[in-house]
Amino acid sequence: MYRVRVDSVEAGYPGFRVRADIELGEGLNCLVGPNGAGKSTLIRTVVGLLRPVRGAVYVDGVNVYKLSPRSRARVLTALLPDVPTLHFMRAIDVVLLGRYPHSYLLYRAVDEAMRVMARLGIGDLAERRFAELSSGQRQRVLIARALMQRPRALLVDEPTVHLDIDAKVHVMSMLRELSREMAVLVSVHEPDIMYRFCDTVYLVWGGTIRYVGPPEEAPLTEIYAVPLSPAIGTLELPAPRGDPLLHLVPGAGTCTPVMRRLAAMRVPFSVGVAHVGDLDHFVAAAMGAPLVSEQPYAEISDAALEAALRMALRSRAALHCGCPFGAANSKNLALLREAAQRGIPVYSLSRDPPVGERLDAAGLAGLVRKLG
Amino acid sequence: MFASLFLGTVHIPPGKVLAVLGWDFQSVDGYIVNGIRLPRVLGALVGGAALAVAGALYQILLRNPLADPYVLGIANAAIFFYGLAFLVGIQVGLPALAGQGIYVSSSVLGAAIVSALLLALSARYGALYVLLFGVALGFVFGAGTQILIALADVMKVGAFVLATLGTFSGVTWDRLLAMSVVCLPALAAALALSLYISPYVLGEEHAAVTGLDVRAARVLVVAVASVLTAMVIAYVGVVGFVGLVGPHISRLLLGTESPQRLVPTSALTGGMVTLAADDMARSLLPPLELPITAVTSLVGVPVLIWLLTRRHVQG
Amino acid sequence: MKLSNIINIAVLLVLAVSIYILYTSIADVRSSISLLTAKVEDEIAELRADLARINSSVLGSDIEDRLTDVESKIEGLRRELGELGGLIRGALGQRVAVKYAAGFSLAYDGPVKVVVDGENRTVLLVPRDMGEDDLAFYVGKYSPDLVVRTPVERVVLFSATQVALLARLDEEYRLGLLDRVVGVAWGKAYRWYIPGVEERFSDGRWTDVGYASNPNYELLLKLRPDLVVIYTVPGYEASEKLVQRLEELGVPYVVDNEWREDTVLGRFEWVKFLAVFFGVEDRAGRLFDMVERAVLSYAAKVADAGPVNVAWFSIYRGTVYAAPPGSYVHDLIRLAGGRYLYGDVPYVSGIELVVKRGNDTDVLVYASSPEFGPSSIGDLLSSEPRLGEVRAVREGRVYLFSSDYFQLGYAYTELLVRDLAAILHPSLFQGVEPRFFVRLE
Numbered sequence A: 001m002y003r004v005r006v007d008s009v010e011a012g013y014p015g016f017r018v019r020a021d022i023e024l025g026e027g028l029n030c031l032v033g034p035n036g037a038g039k040s041t042l043i044r045t046v047v048g049l050l051r052p053v054r055g056a057v058y059v060d061g062v063n064v065y066k067l068s069p070r071s072r073a074r075v076l077t078a079l080l081p082d083v084p085t086l087h088f089m090r091a092i093d094v095v096l097l098g099r100y101p102h103s104y105l106l107y108r109a110v111d112e113a114m115r116v117m118a119r120l121g122i123g124d125l126a127e128r129r130f131a132e133l134s135s136g137q138r139q140r141v142l143i144a145r146a147l148m149q150r151p152r153a154l155l156v157d158e159p160t161v162h163l164d165i166d167a168k169v170h171v172m173s174m175l176r177e178l179s180r181e182m183a184v185l186v187s188v189h190e191p192d193i194m195y196r197f198c199d200t201v202y203l204v205w206g207g208t209i210r211y212v213g214p215p216e217e218a219p220l221t222e223i224y225a226v227p228l229s230p231a232i233g234t235l236e237l238p239a240p241r242g243d244p245l246l247h248l249v250p251g252a253g254t255c256t257p258v259m260r261r262l263a264a265m266r267v268p269f270s271v272g273v274a275h276v277g278d279l280d281h282f283v284a285a286a287m288g289a290p291l292v293s294e295q296p297y298a299e300i301s302d303a304a305l306e307a308a309l310r311m312a313l314r315s316r317a318a319l320h321c322g323c324p325f326g327a328a329n330s331k332n333l334a335l336l337r338e339a340a341q342r343g344i345p346v347y348s349l350s351r352d353p354p355v356g357e358r359l360d361a362a363g364l365a366g367l368v369r370k371l372g
Numbered sequence B: 001m002f003a004s005l006f007l008g009t010v011h012i013p014p015g016k017v018l019a020v021l022g023w024d025f026q027s028v029d030g031y032i033v034n035g036i037r038l039p040r041v042l043g044a045l046v047g048g049a050a051l052a053v054a055g056a057l058y059q060i061l062l063r064n065p066l067a068d069p070y071v072l073g074i075a076n077a078a079i080f081f082y083g084l085a086f087l088v089g090i091q092v093g094l095p096a097l098a099g100q101g102i103y104v105s106s107s108v109l110g111a112a113i114v115s116a117l118l119l120a121l122s123a124r125y126g127a128l129y130v131l132l133f134g135v136a137l138g139f140v141f142g143a144g145t146q147i148l149i150a151l152a153d154v155m156k157v158g159a160f161v162l163a164t165l166g167t168f169s170g171v172t173w174d175r176l177l178a179m180s181v182v183c184l185p186a187l188a189a190a191l192a193l194s195l196y197i198s199p200y201v202l203g204e205e206h207a208a209v210t211g212l213d214v215r216a217a218r219v220l221v222v223a224v225a226s227v228l229t230a231m232v233i234a235y236v237g238v239v240g241f242v243g244l245v246g247p248h249i250s251r252l253l254l255g256t257e258s259p260q261r262l263v264p265t266s267a268l269t270g271g272m273v274t275l276a277a278d279d280m281a282r283s284l285l286p287p288l289e290l291p292i293t294a295v296t297s298l299v300g301v302p303v304l305i306w307l308l309t310r311r312h313v314q315g
Numbered sequence C: 001m002k003l004s005n006i007i008n009i010a011v012l013l014v015l016a017v018s019i020y021i022l023y024t025s026i027a028d029v030r031s032s033i034s035l036l037t038a039k040v041e042d043e044i045a046e047l048r049a050d051l052a053r054i055n056s057s058v059l060g061s062d063i064e065d066r067l068t069d070v071e072s073k074i075e076g077l078r079r080e081l082g083e084l085g086g087l088i089r090g091a092l093g094q095r096v097a098v099k100y101a102a103g104f105s106l107a108y109d110g111p112v113k114v115v116v117d118g119e120n121r122t123v124l125l126v127p128r129d130m131g132e133d134d135l136a137f138y139v140g141k142y143s144p145d146l147v148v149r150t151p152v153e154r155v156v157l158f159s160a161t162q163v164a165l166l167a168r169l170d171e172e173y174r175l176g177l178l179d180r181v182v183g184v185a186w187g188k189a190y191r192w193y194i195p196g197v198e199e200r201f202s203d204g205r206w207t208d209v210g211y212a213s214n215p216n217y218e219l220l221l222k223l224r225p226d227l228v229v230i231y232t233v234p235g236y237e238a239s240e241k242l243v244q245r246l247e248e249l250g251v252p253y254v255v256d257n258e259w260r261e262d263t264v265l266g267r268f269e270w271v272k273f274l275a276v277f278f279g280v281e282d283r284a285g286r287l288f289d290m291v292e293r294a295v296l297s298y299a300a301k302v303a304d305a306g307p308v309n310v311a312w313f314s315i316y317r318g319t320v321y322a323a324p325p326g327s328y329v330h331d332l333i334r335l336a337g338g339r340y341l342y343g344d345v346p347y348v349s350g351i352e353l354v355v356k357r358g359n360d361t362d363v364l365v366y367a368s369s370p371e372f373g374p375s376s377i378g379d380l381l382s383s384e385p386r387l388g389e390v391r392a393v394r395e396g397r398v399y400l401f402s403s404d405y406f407q408l409g410y411a412y413t414e415l416l417v418r419d420l421a422a423i424l425h426p427s428l429f430q431g432v433e434p435r436f437f438v439r440l441e
Helices: A039-047 A069-075 A091-099 A106-119 A135-148 A165-178 A191-197 A256-265 A279-287 A302-314 A330-341 A361-371 B014-020 B028-062 B074-088 B095-100 B102-124 B127-151 B154-164 B173-196 B198-202 B204-209 B214-235 B242-254 B259-283 B292-314 C002-025 C027-056 C063-094 C132-142 C160-173 C197-202 C217-222 C237-249 C264-268 C270-278 C281-302 C328-335 C351-356 C377-383 C385-389 C405-424
Strands: A004-013 A016-023 A028-032 A054-059 A076-079 A153-157 A183-188 A200-205 A208-213 A246-249 A269-275 A291-294 A317-320 A346-348 C105-109 C112-116 C122-127 C146-150 C155-157 C181-184 C227-230 C253-255 C308-316 C319-322 C338-340 C348-350 C363-366 C398-401 C437-439
Touching: A004 A039, A016 A039, A016 A200, A016 A208, A028 A039, A028 A191, A039 A076, A039 A153, A039 A183, A069 A076, A076 A135, A091 A106, A091 A135, A091 B198, A106 A135, A135 A165, A153 A165, A165 A183, A165 A191, A183 A191, A246 A256, A246 A302, A246 A330, A246 A361, A256 A269, A256 A279, A256 A361, A269 A279, A269 A302, A269 A330, A279 A291, A291 A302, A302 A330, A317 A330, A317 A361, A330 A346, B014 B028, B028 B127, B028 B173, B028 B198, B028 B214, B028 B242, B028 B259, B028 C351, B028 C385, B074 B102, B074 B127, B074 B154, B074 B214, B102 B127, B102 B214, B127 B214, B154 C308, B173 B198, B173 B214, B173 B259, B198 B204, B198 B259, B204 B214, B242 B259, B242 B292, B259 B292, C002 C027, C002 C063, C027 C063, C105 C270, C112 C270, C122 C132, C146 C253, C146 C270, C155 C160, C160 C181, C160 C270, C160 C281, C160 C405, C181 C197, C217 C237, C227 C237, C227 C270, C237 C253, C264 C270, C264 C281, C264 C328, C264 C405, C270 C281, C281 C328, C281 C405, C308 C328, C308 C351, C319 C351, C328 C338, C328 C405, C348 C351, C351 C385, C363 C405, C377 C385, C398 C405, C405 C437
Parallel strands: A028 A183, A028 A200, A076 A153, A153 A183, A246 A269, A246 A317, A269 A291, A317 A346, C122 C146, C155 C181, C155 C227, C227 C253, C308 C338, C308 C363, C363 C398
Antiparallel strands: A004 A016, A004 A054, A200 A208, C105 C112, C112 C122, C308 C319, C319 C348, C398 C437
């Protein structure tokens, strides 16, 4: 494996600086950070598009800044986020440009280009015009071009920006696969992508690399204002503030879609009792909604029931999200019954409500209007 | 190309043309064919090729399909220095070219000054800046020419305007030789350059990570295209439209914008379009000779429109 | 007896012939002459009656008395004839007719003159002392575009040829017309060939009003001209703007478009147009008659000399710019006994035609001057080697304009014709050195 060392590189321009001193590891290396943190500046500096303020980049001990553009392109290359505007060139013409650092007579490498394209699953696109391809196909054509350069290190800036979900997964898988042959550094700003594909995360924030390590431990919550549930790798909207309109009775992830709808509608709600480790618990905690918790798989304690009941009584209505009741959560049923007895309207999303009035998912908005 | 020898403001029967072609410089018809038409036809081919290649290079460099050989102000500078010599009498000398007349020497000087400025700039700044500086310089020299015209008297201005109109009818064997001695190596250099700058179509940053020395490419393109443009301006004058339409016709016919195909084919299309335009200029309304720029547009535009619409229908 | 009869008849004949000549030659004084003619005819009829009586009574006693009576009548007639002659001379002195020029006209009506200028504008010229009532009458009658009080005292000229014409009138008749000029366009942009002009600018008698196409209007107004003589170029935007601006500013201007005349004499006749504003059209008429006589005599001299083929063009980059057919130049060549070789070429053509007609070309007038054109035949050939196929070039019969051709040539039109005739027919003009053409060595 190639050793790629970014040695005390200081990049940027007057008024903006970002520093990095890292050695790329095995697998997929990800540069993570919010927009404007300097991910692109770093990548473009490492690859030589921008002049570093100081520092050097070594690939297998060779300082790439000392190389000519052509020699450097044989050692490392980059995939840039903007897609070139081409009106006529075929996909294979673009791929063949990757031959440039090795020979000016590009068209002698048609066979190799076809092999690379076939390997990336775009062999059938060779004769198509680049401009007519989808974003994902174009991205793969550009990857093929990079591979034609036979680099030791590949730097990729925001490869998934314009792609749909399928293409994102496809392109990231492909890069991960390539990371077995060469050093790959990808800049990523979507946490879900990061959690799923990255082996090593370099967190860029405040002009420097704040964290190097596995994605799960990356302190994203320090960086992003929006709540994140690291275990699930998704972002959530923060829970709306104010007196809860609804008290949700959760279980087995049934309240997750309800909470997301209510957060989107900016309707305050409270949640309880939820078991730690339940999806509803992850989401409610990430959102920061008023929440009563219970240990995983444990029967709900009286204290928890008491706390949840107080919450339910402060809201205008209680909503059972539809979780069936069993040994561990039977007290949630008791909670609903008690609330109903004390004059709190109770609704249930269950097909067969054990208590309260039946509500189907589409009726949620109507209920909120009625209560609000 | 052959047909061009039969066309002209003076009618010579085809049989007679063939009979005198290549050897007879003595008889009137022979001189017209060999002394006037032949160098003119070759001049149109070389000049058209040079213009179209310069246009193609600029279009690649600036990534702008509307770029033409005059986009960077070279023509304006050439005309300005000619005006300085002709209207004001300030002849900035290029002794080596003195024998070629003030037009040639002024044009080369003007083009050299603008190109030198642009080369210095293109090494430091991106293509967009080269374009902006070039256009700005063009305006400066254009304004300078306007001032010269305003200060000069009407008689001289008339002659000045006439002398700045481009035409191939001034191409003699001597001038064809002088022009070709520079243009043909420059065209060869452009072909080599077309291989060198092939990644440029992706844009400067993509090209840079693909291994192109973008600065060197900018400098070389401006240098070669300037030489080609300057030579044509010097020996033929400003001939519009070929530099714009030649590369487009190639691009549409070949369905590619890759420089290594575009540059050589532009040389062909540019030469052919110019030759056809020149044929029409001297044979449409004999004995009147039409301005070549008007005819290049007449020939080039329909071809371009046809190709564009054809592509649209297909697309 | 017989003798007196003969004297009478001779006197009658002289009268009749002189009246006839006067009658026919001066068209625009017909009315006043016809009055006198009627009077003279009455006298003649009376004389005839007397003669008849003399013849019938040869030995009448009162014959001596009658003879003295006849003689006194003849004396009276002589006196009246003298008055008539003076009147006619006076009329001739004041009135000129336009014979060749197509671009302007001139008419007389009592004390006023009516001029139609180069842009078809009616200009009413009235004496400086004309009263308001009379002025109103004539303005009502002609509704002119402009009224000018003449003679003018502060004139601004827009072209060097106008200056040259006034200079020639001054030279011939010592009129001091240039002293009445206060401003000239292009004043300092030209190199002047008209004597005295540069001094007038340097000592401030004349002001340079800037470009003719876009003069310095503030300067122009400051000069308070009573007449500005401009020229226009049809379809040329700057011309239209100039006219519009002068109208807006209320500057009294007239359009002198001599350059658009197609004939040599028609163009020179504009000297009358300029002169009428200064009130000296009689001298202009005399000058014109002199030039006309000279031109026609040169033309007559070469009329039978056999045609000489003339090319008249300049070449820029192989494109031939020939004098257009039916132009002033064409007429000049015709008058000088030449045949214009490019009468079929509408201004622009190619070098091929020049080569094709090369062997027919006896004389080439290369339409340029030593400042801008070639300095020698070798120079001409290096800028356009294919002119070597033209016989006139090979034989050294190539002429350029002299440097002062464009300024002075037109004011000395008869010399232009003489020069060209001498160039075309050197044997008929031995010892004549061209004044306005330069032979290329």
